[in-house]
Amino acid sequence: MNAPNRAGWRPEIAADPCEDRAPPTASGNRALALEEPLIFELGAAGKCGLDVEPVPGEVLPALAKFRRRAPVALPGLTEPEVMRHYTRLSRQNYAIDLGPFPLGSCTMKHNPRLDEKLARLAGFADIHPLQPRQSVEGAFEAIAQLADWLLALTGMASVALSPKAGAHGELCGLLCIRAALEARGDPRAVILVPESAHGTNPATAAFAGYRVENIPATAAGRVDLAALTARLGPDVAAVMITNPNTCGLFEPDMKTISQAAHAAGAFVYCDGANFNAIVGRVRPGDLGVDAMHINLHKTFSTPHGGGGPGSGPVVLSAALAPFAPLPLVRRDAAGHATLIEEEDAADTAPDSFGRMTAFHGQMGMFTRALAYILSHGADGLRAVSGDAVLNANYVLRALEDVLDAPFAGSGPCMHEALFSDAGMAEGFSTLDIAKGLIDEGYHPMTVYFPLVVHGAMLVEPTETESRAGLDGFIASLRSLAERGRAGDPALKTAPHYAPRRRLDETLAARKPVLVWKER
Amino acid sequence: MRYLPLTGDDRRAMLAAIGAPSIEALFCDVPADCLLDAPIAGLPGHASEMAVERHLAGLAARNLTAGAAPFFLGAGAYRHHIPASVDHLIQRGEFLTAYTPYQPEIAQGTLQVLFEFQTQVARLYGTDVANASMYDGSTACWEAIAMAGRITRRKRAVLSGGLHPHYTAVAQSMARFTGDELHALAPALVAAPDDDAVIAAIDGETACVIVQYPDVLGRIPDLARIAAAAQATGALLVAVVTEPVALGLLESPGALGADIVVGEGQALGVGLQFGGPYLGLFGCREKFLRQMPGRLCGETVDAEGRRGFVLTLSTREQHIRREKATSNICTNSGLCALAFSIHMSLLGGEGLARLAEANHLRARQTAAALAELPGVTILNESYFNEFTILLESDSRGIVRALADRGVLGGVSLGRLYADAHGLSNALLVAASEMTSEEDITALCKALGEILTQVPA
Numbered sequence: 001m002n003a004p005n006r007a008g009w010r011p012e013i014a015a016d017p018c019e020d021r022a023p024p025t026a027s028g029n030r031a032l033a034l035e036e037p038l039i040f041e042l043g044a045a046g047k048c049g050l051d052v053e054p055v056p057g058e059v060l061p062a063l064a065k066f067r068r069r070a071p072v073a074l075p076g077l078t079e080p081e082v083m084r085h086y087t088r089l090s091r092q093n094y095a096i097d098l099g100p101f102p103l104g105s106c107t108m109k110h111n112p113r114l115d116e117k118l119a120r121l122a123g124f125a126d127i128h129p130l131q132p133r134q135s136v137e138g139a140f141e142a143i144a145q146l147a148d149w150l151l152a153l154t155g156m157a158s159v160a161l162s163p164k165a166g167a168h169g170e171l172c173g174l175l176c177i178r179a180a181l182e183a184r185g186d187p188r189a190v191i192l193v194p195e196s197a198h199g200t201n202p203a204t205a206a207f208a209g210y211r212v213e214n215i216p217a218t219a220a221g222r223v224d225l226a227a228l229t230a231r232l233g234p235d236v237a238a239v240m241i242t243n244p245n246t247c248g249l250f251e252p253d254m255k256t257i258s259q260a261a262h263a264a265g266a267f268v269y270c271d272g273a274n275f276n277a278i279v280g281r282v283r284p285g286d287l288g289v290d291a292m293h294i295n296l297h298k299t300f301s302t303p304h305g306g307g308g309p310g311s312g313p314v315v316l317s318a319a320l321a322p323f324a325p326l327p328l329v330r331r332d333a334a335g336h337a338t339l340i341e342e343e344d345a346a347d348t349a350p351d352s353f354g355r356m357t358a359f360h361g362q363m364g365m366f367t368r369a370l371a372y373i374l375s376h377g378a379d380g381l382r383a384v385s386g387d388a389v390l391n392a393n394y395v396l397r398a399l400e401d402v403l404d405a406p407f408a409g410s411g412p413c414m415h416e417a418l419f420s421d422a423g424m425a426e427g428f429s430t431l432d433i434a435k436g437l438i439d440e441g442y443h444p445m446t447v448y449f450p451l452v453v454h455g456a457m458l459v460e461p462t463e464t465e466s467r468a469g470l471d472g473f474i475a476s477l478r479s480l481a482e483r484g485r486a487g488d489p490a491l492k493t494a495p496h497y498a499p500r501r502r503l504d505e506t507l508a509a510r511k512p513v514l515v516w517k518e519r
Numbered sequence: 520m521r522y523l524p525l526t527g528d529d530r531r532a533m534l535a536a537i538g539a540p541s542i543e544a545l546f547c548d549v550p551a552d553c554l555l556d557a558p559i560a561g562l563p564g565h566a567s568e569m570a571v572e573r574h575l576a577g578l579a580a581r582n583l584t585a586g587a588a589p590f591f592l593g594a595g596a597y598r599h600h601i602p603a604s605v606d607h608l609i610q611r612g613e614f615l616t617a618y619t620p621y622q623p624e625i626a627q628g629t630l631q632v633l634f635e636f637q638t639q640v641a642r643l644y645g646t647d648v649a650n651a652s653m654y655d656g657s658t659a660c661w662e663a664i665a666m667a668g669r670i671t672r673r674k675r676a677v678l679s680g681g682l683h684p685h686y687t688a689v690a691q692s693m694a695r696f697t698g699d700e701l702h703a704l705a706p707a708l709v710a711a712p713d714d715d716a717v718i719a720a721i722d723g724e725t726a727c728v729i730v731q732y733p734d735v736l737g738r739i740p741d742l743a744r745i746a747a748a749a750q751a752t753g754a755l756l757v758a759v760v761t762e763p764v765a766l767g768l769l770e771s772p773g774a775l776g777a778d779i780v781v782g783e784g785q786a787l788g789v790g791l792q793f794g795g796p797y798l799g800l801f802g803c804r805e806k807f808l809r810q811m812p813g814r815l816c817g818e819t820v821d822a823e824g825r826r827g828f829v830l831t832l833s834t835r836e837q838h839i840r841r842e843k844a845t846s847n848i849c850t851n852s853g854l855c856a857l858a859f860s861i862h863m864s865l866l867g868g869e870g871l872a873r874l875a876e877a878n879h880l881r882a883r884q885t886a887a888a889l890a891e892l893p894g895v896t897i898l899n900e901s902y903f904n905e906f907t908i909l910l911e912s913d914s915r916g917i918v919r920a921l922a923d924r925g926v927l928g929g930v931s932l933g934r935l936y937a938d939a940h941g942l943s944n945a946l947l948v949a950a951s952e953m954t955s956e957e958d959i960t961a962l963c964k965a966l967g968e969i970l971t972q973v974p975a
Binding site for chain 2: 036038039040043045046047048049050052053054055056057058059060062063065066067068069071072073074075076077079082083085086087089090091092093094095096097098101103106108110111112114116117118120121122123124125126127128129130131132134135136137138139141142145149152153164165166167168170171175178198199200202203204205206207208209212249250252255278280281282283286287297303304305306307308309310311325341342343345353354355356357358359360361362363364365367370371374375376377378379380381382383384386387389390391393394396397398411412434435438443444449463464465466467469493495498499500501502503504505507508509512513514515516
């Protein structure tokens with residue numbers, strides 16, 4: 001869609017001799033599409049963008065034998081060069097600030113700038129994790145308020161806030177389960193994981209020392225309840241379920257699964273990556289869940305930052321709460337937010353399995369998430385899940401005539417719409433649709449996940465897309481689906497308009513070049 | 520609600536388009552007894568930007584900030600001056616609101632930053648390669664132990680008593696469940712690090728030795744000597760660096776023979792933030808590349824032959840290998856890596872050397888001033904910007920008394936080592952380029968007053 005010019009006026013210019021093909025430039029740039037060298041090609045030794053104030057004195061003689069002989073071989077850049085380098089690089093990124101980012105299971109929603117501002121208040125950003133407690137009571141209170149909200153929203157007994165990201169939260173939950181099983185003298189070796197699970201689930205189970213067994217999905221895209229209950233037994237420590245699942249569907253048997261697991265002496269871990277679909281409407285505690293991580297960087301909109309930092313607090317049932325890692329912030333009988341760490345743990349948290357990370361967790365993400373939650377309130381969070389699910393169903397129904405939607409007959413989807421590559425012309429696949437979306441000005445959806453669907457395309461629009469924005473996205477995806485069905489060869493070579501064409505990933509893996517070297 | 524673009528009319532029209540009577544009807548798969556029909560009772564409703572700001576500013580005001588007090592805390596988290604351009608650049612929406620670069624054609628900005636970051640970390644650490652970041656230093660340390668186990672096919676790790684006790688605790692939490700055997704040496708309040716004890720603890724079953732450089736008490740171990748002893752038995756040396764600025768003055772661990780170097784990157788560009796988010800750094804020898812945890816960015820070319828960057832060697836990772844992955848890590852610390860990289864680009868090698876020297880000299884001035892006080896003994900024979908002082912009573916009470924006087928005077932070992940009572944009179948004191956002569960004077964005055972009031 002070009003900018004409107006209803007009059008149809010055009011400036012008078014001479015006939016363009018290069019009408020079909022843009023001429024090359026000497027610089028490699030194309031106006032605002034600017035190429036940028038590496039800092040190692042730009043900078044020079046001896047250059048510096050900071051004026052370090054000199055301090056009088058002499059280096060401790062005992063350091064002599066450890067002292068480096070030459071500075072670290074890194075070029076310096078002055079501030080104007082740094083500003084230009086990173087600003088130019090930033091323009092080669094797609095981002096949620098530029099347009100829809102419908103990555104399924106990633107919940108790329110708008111990041112409120114209020115949250116950025118408040119996390120940067122000196123009272124949160126410029127305090128040390130080991131300051132004496134009396135000097136950081138506001139920090140403990142902020143953590144406790146976030147914990148209060150997370151417990152109210154999930155209906156759980158306790159929350160461990162220190163895990164650094166979703167996968168770290170999964171690890172925390174499984175370690176709590178292991179500690180609880182060992183405490184009752186019943187170590188078990190197996191974790192059951194549905195085959196539609198995120199890759200982190202089996203990886204985490206293995207990282208925590210468990211053997212992983214896969215549970216199949218039904219034709220309707222749900223966990224095979226019969227297969228799961230049949231496999232439960234005295235060797236099963238836990239079931240790891242994602243709900244809503246990665247096919248974009250709610251698991252209606254979740255309570256039955258929890259009851260069966262508990263009857264067999266196992267615990268229920270819920271992957272909370274998809275909590276955005278149900279926040280304010282369903283409390284996982286009511287479904288019998290024992291542990292669930294919450295990705296603050298998904299549901300509660302702390303920015304993804306090009307791959308982190310995240311934050312993965314884990315809510316726990318009463319059965320697992322005593323085993324939560326240190327440090328903890330708890331409210332005492334008077335409601336005062338109190339830190340519990342090693343020096344207090346013998347009295348207040350004797351069964352804690354220990355520490356998962358050096359300090360309190362992702363404080364910078366806690367303050368952002370708390371600001372987000374307070375901004376929305378209980379009513380706003382309920383509206384979040386409602387609009388997220390509505391937007392996904394709108395996409396699903398608008399495209400099911402041109403894209404195969406394997407579970408469309410299963411009823412409404414939750415916050416993400418799943419399509420497959422069935423019906424594409426010979427030689428055309430999900431990858432081509434994804435790369436075509438790049439040319440259309442959108443970030444592609446999640447592709448080839450979940451593994452239970454051939455050529456999966458998982459679209460999660462989130463609640464922060466407008467109806468007009470969705471209509472534009474749907475029109476682009478419809479056009480690409482039609483081109484894929486028709487076998488348009490131009491789609492095979494997309495993207496055509498991105499800063500780079502398709503990149504050779506095989507070369508990168510076969511001859512890894514991971515650091516810059518002078519040639 | 521200012522963040523939700525759908526209007527009531529939009530919702531009605533969209534529900535009509537999909538043939539659903541209401542939004543509630545879209546939740547028909549949820550068992551009725553688990554589906555809430557109204558906002559959760561007892562919780563407040565939505566709030567204006569102004570109201571939220573007022574609330575959180577009120578909480579922030581209850582904390583004593585490092586900038587508002589003479590400040591001497593370290594122990595794994597360091598306060599340095601962050602150039603204004605760093606925070607400006609990391610708040611560009613194209614960096615801040617992007618995802619992990621799974622679609623490289625429209626993520627070259629993030630990917631080139633990661634490639635530059637990996638190169639900076641490798642050169643700082645003196646390793647062949649480095650990854651695109653871990654959560655923090657403590658988790659990177661456990662990942663290094665696990666990686667050394669995969670490489671050597673041994674299950675025993677020797678941990679120096681100079682390793683940060685939180686890092687030791689993280690490893691112990693994990694090892695309890697993985698079956699790795701950790702031989703953690705006890706810390707001792709002596710002038711020199713425990714190199715001899717570390718070397719004596721190495722045996723033919725040892726996968727790796729973990730040595731912090733400088734160690735948690737500020738002392739500087741002889742990595743070359745420990746590396747030689749470890750490698751003679753087929754074990755790997757894992758060096759841990761919690762203060763990267765130290766490497767502006769001290770030789771790189773890789774150059775001294777460390778096989779794997781991990782650490783905390785927070786000191787450059789990231790800020791204190793009450794402990795997180797921080798930035799795990801991870802470097803190693805190239806021959807161990809395929810056993811590394813975490814994301815790696817590599818150089819390649821596009822279909823027109825232009826240089827470009829992609830995430831690579833992902834067959835090590837959880838989304839491909841699932842339970843056979845080298846780690847379960849997915850989201851890491853991308854934006855903190857960007858902040859680190861910008862700060863490092865501004866410094867360059869020579870700026871880092873000047874910064875390191877300023878840190879060391881401020882620490883020397885602080886130590887010299889403290890040594891004048893009766894009842895204070897400096898423990899270390901070597902240190903970079905942090906050292907240990909010995910007092911005549913439990914340092915926890917002294918830290919609290921200093922805070923009452925508006926001075927953030929250090930980290931008590933009694934807090935770090937809750938069950939080692941022999942350490943509780945010791946206090947870790949860190950200085951940096953931000954420490955002023957007035958700060959040092961204020962610390963000495965307050966500590967002097969407290970020590971004369973509280974007889975040993």
